[in-house]
Amino acid sequence: MGVKLLLEKANVPGIRSYDVYRREGGYSAAEKALKEMTIESIVEEVKKSGLRGRGGAGFPAGMKWSFIAKPEGVPRHLVCNADESEPGTFKDRYLMEFLPHLLLEGLLISSFALGSNDTYIYIRGEYAWVADILEEAIVEATKNGWLGKNILGTGFDCMIHVHRGAGAYICGEETALIESLEGKRGNPRIKPPFPAIQGLWMRPTVVNNVETLAAVVPIIKMGGDEYAKIGVGRSTGTKLISACGNINKPGVYEIDMTISVEDFIYSDEYCGGIANGKKLKACIPGGSSVPILPANLLLKTAKGETRYMNYESLSDGGFATGSMMGSGGFIILDEDQCIVKNTLTLARFYRHESCGQCSPCREGTGWMEKILQKIESGKGEVSDIDLLWDIQRKIEGNTICPLGDAAAWPVAAAIRHFRDEFEWHIHNRELSQTSNFGLQHYADPIHVPA
Amino acid sequence: MSLQFNNEQMTEFKRLVARYPEGKQKSALLPVLHLAQDSFGGWLPTEAMDYVAVLLNIEPIEVYEVATFYSMYNLKPVGKFVFEVCQTGPCMVSGSENIITYIQKQLGIQPGETTKDGIFTLKLVECLGACGYAPMMQVGKIYREHLTKEKVDAIIAEYRMQVAAKN
Numbered sequence: 001m002g003v004k005l006l007l008e009k010a011n012v013p014g015i016r017s018y019d020v021y022r023r024e025g026g027y028s029a030a031e032k033a034l035k036e037m038t039i040e041s042i043v044e045e046v047k048k049s050g051l052r053g054r055g056g057a058g059f060p061a062g063m064k065w066s067f068i069a070k071p072e073g074v075p076r077h078l079v080c081n082a083d084e085s086e087p088g089t090f091k092d093r094y095l096m097e098f099l100p101h102l103l104l105e106g107l108l109i110s111s112f113a114l115g116s117n118d119t120y121i122y123i124r125g126e127y128a129w130v131a132d133i134l135e136e137a138i139v140e141a142t143k144n145g146w147l148g149k150n151i152l153g154t155g156f157d158c159m160i161h162v163h164r165g166a167g168a169y170i171c172g173e174e175t176a177l178i179e180s181l182e183g184k185r186g187n188p189r190i191k192p193p194f195p196a197i198q199g200l201w202m203r204p205t206v207v208n209n210v211e212t213l214a215a216v217v218p219i220i221k222m223g224g225d226e227y228a229k230i231g232v233g234r235s236t237g238t239k240l241i242s243a244c245g246n247i248n249k250p251g252v253y254e255i256d257m258t259i260s261v262e263d264f265i266y267s268d269e270y271c272g273g274i275a276n277g278k279k280l281k282a283c284i285p286g287g288s289s290v291p292i293l294p295a296n297l298l299l300k301t302a303k304g305e306t307r308y309m310n311y312e313s314l315s316d317g318g319f320a321t322g323s324m325m326g327s328g329g330f331i332i333l334d335e336d337q338c339i340v341k342n343t344l345t346l347a348r349f350y351r352h353e354s355c356g357q358c359s360p361c362r363e364g365t366g367w368m369e370k371i372l373q374k375i376e377s378g379k380g381e382v383s384d385i386d387l388l389w390d391i392q393r394k395i396e397g398n399t400i401c402p403l404g405d406a407a408a409w410p411v412a413a414a415i416r417h418f419r420d421e422f423e424w425h426i427h428n429r430e431l432s433q434t435s436n437f438g439l440q441h442y443a444d445p446i447h448v449p450a
Numbered sequence: 451m452s453l454q455f456n457n458e459q460m461t462e463f464k465r466l467v468a469r470y471p472e473g474k475q476k477s478a479l480l481p482v483l484h485l486a487q488d489s490f491g492g493w494l495p496t497e498a499m500d501y502v503a504v505l506l507n508i509e510p511i512e513v514y515e516v517a518t519f520y521s522m523y524n525l526k527p528v529g530k531f532v533f534e535v536c537q538t539g540p541c542m543v544s545g546s547e548n549i550i551t552y553i554q555k556q557l558g559i560q561p562g563e564t565t566k567d568g569i570f571t572l573k574l575v576e577c578l579g580a581c582g583y584a585p586m587m588q589v590g591k592i593y594r595e596h597l598t599k600e601k602v603d604a605i606i607a608e609y610r611m612q613v614a615a616k617n
Binding site: 088089166180182183243251284331348349352353 | 469470477478479481506512516519520537539540543544577578580583588
């Protein structure tokens with residue numbers, strides 16, 4: 001069993017309620033932070049912990065906090081990004097649904113450190129029942145003196161508000177989220193200014209992911225240095241992985257980032273192997289926007305070394321032969337899955353979710369979907385593959401926000417690693433409508449140059 | 451204006467607006483549109499959007515541009531129960547296509563349509579964050595997960611009974 005810092009108590013009956021959470025030692029980190037620590041020392045512990053943003057970008061959380069501007073007389077805000085919408089990702093939902101008070105405790109400590117008296121949880125609109133759970137937890141926390149005025153007699157006031165979105169992936173991008181929180185369309189803003197300077201209502205704002213904020217609790221409890229000892233290199237602490245697709249045990253797992261990808265997939269403690277006795281074909285290891293890898297490059301790097309479930313190892317080889325940790329949305333595809341079709345559903349997703357602000361993304365995502373649909377339905381031509389490649393290249397890096405990159409990468413990686421499957425579709429127009437390309441060579445050992 | 455929140459809905463409206471600083475009441479627009487949609491039959495006629503604009507003291511266009519941007523707001527009438535079935539990658543590799551075809555067959559409607567009796571609407575949606583419990587769909591406030599044909603039958607029967615019990 002690996003170290004568990006976030007989900008350690010997830011199976012305690014009734015842990016969703018304040019009484020049980022408190023009895024299990026909950027809110028002791030908040031007590032320590034508010035009563036015994038200074039704002040500076042809390043930020044320092046988070047910096048020392050090496051905690052990286054768990055939403056997908058992996059930016060050091062402590063550093064993000066230290067950017068917040070503190071102009072005299074202007075309120076500051078902490079916003080919790082609970083707009084979890086990256087296909088393959090459902091870890092924040094699990095945390096909020098089963099351990100709402102863990103998130104609230106993390107929010108309280110973080111609000112104190114950032115000086116946020118009104119903190120918002122922006123939750124995706126579809127998680128309506130989770131929003132209800134959070135609201136209930138806020139009522140309990142307020143009743144017990146952890147939220148409201150003059151918390152623990154420190155003079156610090158803090159209220160947490162739940163704000164439901166209404167169905168828009170783009171609102172997971174922090175400036176789109178802020179726009180949405182202001183009651184507007186989720187169109188990302190041009191940066192700079194960064195939210196830390198001018199965010200919500202043009203006030204200094206920090207936006208952090210649910211898991212990032214929950215991780216502040218164990219960091220304060222054990223100290224940043226101890227937290228940083230867990231894991232490896234710059235992948236410190238634990239990470240929640242939401243595993244799905246063709247595996248025996250889909251679900252949310254907490255790992256300490258020293259486990260190999262192979263162990264994570266095949267051990268009974270985690271994914272429990274590929275479902276129905278099938279073989280592993282491919283994996284999208286960090287949410288739908290990160291590059292898909294064939295089985296052989298997933299389990300071992302291009303250098304022939306074991307690949308591990310951490311930021312550095314998953315990205316070993318860059319986009320040529322590696323991928324990314326991303327949001328931890330781990331999607332497994334078995335030998336029966338068609339890469340063209342899978343890429344098509346993702347392209348459709350990004351076309352649907354493009355906010356329409358930047359032409360390369362608005363037009364390009366539509367083009368990619370149409371061309372993939374053409375290939376998938378047996379009407380493709382070889383030149384379509386080059387056209388797809390050309391379009392994704394023209395989207396990447398040419399948009400205000402990273403949705404453009406997120407739309408381009410899955411298409412690029414699918415062509416990079418599975419070009420012969422695309423070609424097979426094109427050369428076998430009729431056969432491709434009734435059967436799949438299958439596993440082929442995608443799990444064969446890779447040739448490692450001496 | 452005939453569409454109006456009743457007392458209970460007005461109390462909820464006030465609770466929602468109170469979350470934001472004074473003068474920033476526009477921030478309540480998304481939650482208030484949810485409330486309006488739930489209060490006025492599951493969709494947002496122009497009249498409802500205009501009413502929300504008046505309540506929040508903003509221009510109607512500010513409401514329209516938001517209502518048309520977010521996928522959860524219905525701009526056309528829908529059935530009593532809206533089956534929003536996920537069709538994105540992780541659900542697709544777990545068999546969502548078979549489920550979608552089966553629902554179409556059982557209800558006799560295509561995606562985007564409502565059954566003649568006004569009970570069911572079928573909508574295909576993108577990732578709802580339930581990838582580990584695929585295939586799945588959202589119905590109202592809840593998720594129906596690990597869908598099989600048998601489960602779909604049971605769910606349809608359950609909602610039909612609910613409607614029959616009310617009549």
